[in-house]
Amino acid sequence: MTAETIRPARQRGFLGFVERAGNLLPDPTIIFIYLIVALMLVSALGAALGWSASLPYSGKTAPANAELANGMLTYRASSLFSAENIARLFTEMPKTYASFTPLGIVLTIMMGAAVAERSGMFFALIRGSLRNTPRRYMTPIIAVVGMVSHHAADAAYVVLIPMAAVLFASVGRHPLAGIAAALAAVSGGYAGNIMPGQLDVLLFGFTQEAARIVEPGWTMNPLGNWYFILGIVVFFTPIVWFVTDRIVEPRLGTWNEPVDDELRADLEKGELSDDERRGLRHAGVAALFVVALFAALCLWPGYTPFIDQSAEGPIRLQPLYGSIIAALFLLFLLTGAVFGRAVGTVKNSNDIIAMMREGVKTIAPYLVFVFFAAHFVAMFNWSGIGPIVAISGAEKLQGMGLPAPLLLVCVLLLSSLLDLFIGSATAKWSVLSSVVVPMFMLLGISPEMTTAAYRMGDSYTNIMTPLMSYFPLVLVFCQRWDKSMGVGSLLALMLPYALCFMATGILMVVAWVGLDLPLGPHAGVFYQVAAHAAP
Template sequence: MTQATTPAKPVPAHQRGFLGWVERIGNLLPDPVMIFVWLIGFLMVLSVIGSVLGWSASLPFAGEKAPSGGELKDGILSFEATSLFTEENIKRLIVDMPRTLTGFAPLGMVLVVMLGAAVGERTGLFSALIRSSLRDLPRPYLTPVVCVIGMMSHHASDAGYVVFIPLSGLVYAAAGRHPLAGIAAAFAAVSGGFAGNITPGQLDVLLFGFTQEAARIIDPTWTMNPLGNWWFILAIVVLFTPIIWFITDRILEPRLGPWAGQPDQDLQAELAKSAVTADEKRGLLYAGLSALCVIIGFAALALWPGFTPLIDEAQKGTAQLQPFYQALIGGFSLLFLASGLAYGLTVKSIRSSGDVVNMMGQGVGSLAPYIVFAFFAAHFIAMFNWSNLGPIAAINGAEVLKAWSLPAPFLLVCVQAFSSLLDLFIGSASAKWSAMAPVVVPMFMLLGISPEMTTAAYRMGDSYTNIATPLMSYFPLVLAFCRRWDKDVGVGTLLSLMLPFALAFMVSGMALTAAWVFFDWPLGPGASVHYSLPGAQ
């Protein structure tokens, strides 16, 4: 008697094909923290191999002082691989552990900005800004406005996903348009357009913090400029807005067909909840005035005759503005804090100084996972520097690329493509950049490409694949928003809605990056495409 076999469980539709393979492989990856634990272990073994095999690199250098880990002799700067198991490096690792964490530039920058942003977010300022921007828009102009606000919503942290995307579906439905089209347009702007914005903000500070750590492997004097990608991220808004407008109105909505629903009582109730009250409008007015006062104050500190603490008079040219650029980190925090206080006091979400302290504490508390991640990322970057493998890989890699005579636009597009590939498996932008930056930033500096341009290429590549993978952390949430309007929407449905945006962003993003380098456009105030190492021959 033969035993009956249990039929194989069918593979769900959303787990089939290439995207299904990506989802399965991505689910096998550990948490980003554990990825850095494994990278540190691998780095320690590699440092021993490099030390035994005598890995080294050198380049002509006319400076007076060698960067950390380098040896300067007769105008030649040399680096030799050093084992992380030497007595000195073991002592560094254990004794300097607190200093390694607290000296990690991105951590301090993010904490400072978050102290102010937490007040703006928890008083309801950011939510009110988003809601007041969307209501009562004319039907034909819904999509471009959704696009611009979506890319600006990055300043509001998670509110872009949690508030703005579902609200876009509501507003489209109220206008008689298909709500799934509104959700898709908002998701494309918030997540696919993650690199774009009207003004720099927290993301710029975070990514440039990692860039600074990497750039100082080669040039210890390099200092981050939070405005270093301003024109580039603004160009992304200009480029992506008509793309989202065309795909949403001309491709997605005809494909979805007319929405048969009506603004029922539940919809009307939700829209009523999203209405901006008179107190909130007054709060937004005072918040705007407070923000204006902070901006005027910072301008005065740079322009007031005879009193310019944010200008270095001893320097020349754009170098004079370096204190101003560094002060922008505190400036962003003060801007969010002042506007959040003005709004909160007006709408009574702040009733005492204790409320403000609690909001700041909650904001820092929300960064607990990031602080854990920063501990391991800081040690990985520090140990990478101690081993000298970073400059060795950068110098030798630069020599190989110089020998191949590959054009700079092509090289940067390759960085962009690599970051977009990693994005399918690792969702955290900071995790990927903290691992990539110690190699690609110094390498491209030696090829004459600025750290700002390399960062711009990375952030472009990191953006457009966000909306094309189920592994993106907010993908299930967006799927739930869609099911509020159509219970049959699955992973495959949402992917099919977002894939045209992702492909269009990829092609246009690569073209924009290549054109920026080819035409040598400035990336932002005081930031250019090209770079020359101070003191290099």
């Protein structure tokens, strides 16, 4: 009897190989420790072999870790074992950690989002948006709500997906079709949303760090992918609708099971209480207050802190873009607080502080991960390898004459391949961005477009792998309605969505580049490095 024969069914075939290979990977934090060790060895080799790369430079002052001579900027590999770099590693360790851009962004957003989540506002919003949904339009509404629910972090996995099954069953539709539609939107449509949120600013934090390898003054715009992520909602929603109603549900058959007491209890939970309705109204007023406040700080005659009057063009709005993280913090904090006050989950200011503390506790694993990620990014810059790889890679790609759409599709496919094994979007981007962002900038592709292509690839693969962190939970939801559901059953259920999303995602990236469409306010596909000329 062969090893293939005695393996459980879920571990056979290609998906079984993916599962076994993924399980061999250590925690992302350990991966970064390995990467730091490998980087130190490579830097020593590069310094010994004299690795370097140059490009024309019109500035008067050379960036850090570079030499300026005769209008040429030269980067040389520096050994991380050198006395200077070893001293910098230990003496600047707290500074390296604390100054890491994504860390401050996540902590700020999470403290506000924790109040909105723990007060019950996010859950009430999800339930209220699906209340009394017409049977015919249930699928597209779940799709849109699923993609918008990314603002509630991972709450949609726990709330929306099981609720979608209950809603489908309550009107005589197959509950597994509801689970499939919700999972497709929440996980497969992870890159889409109506408004940018915490994931956008988190990923752009890594993009900013990488872009500054080439352009030290480049500053992220949290709205840089707004039009693109909105386009994902527009294109993915009809896909979820068609695949669910025309492919998945007919394959599952008719649902004729009786409504049991547990199901009735779940349906009753879907109805908002009077206190919750009042809380949502109060939260809406609080949201309008935040919007009015920031509008006033842009438009008030003679007092415009969010407009740089000394600048010209789109850069005048840079203070406004920089304030969006604070705006999200205030929005989540105030709306969550007034909602909690209305429903009784917030009785005084101490409750708000406690919720903020709990929110920070939940990201403790992330804080550990970021410590090593921050040092990897910093040491990557100290070594000089990033600019050398970017410049050399850009020269070779330029010599090959590959079109921009093809380059971006390669990033998309690489992202989707890695997503089969590593679920964390930030873990992958913290490594990839250091190379692909500066490389593509030198080829004239904007950091925003590179980030958009990465996000698309990182999105649809979530529903194609059992290594996705919420996959076991979703499988439990499925088994409530069908005890025979297994890993392969759920993967087969979601595969049509993944393939359609993949094809649409590739077409969107190609179309955005081919038509030179704007990605967001003052953010385009192509980029001209301010102080450099492409090699």
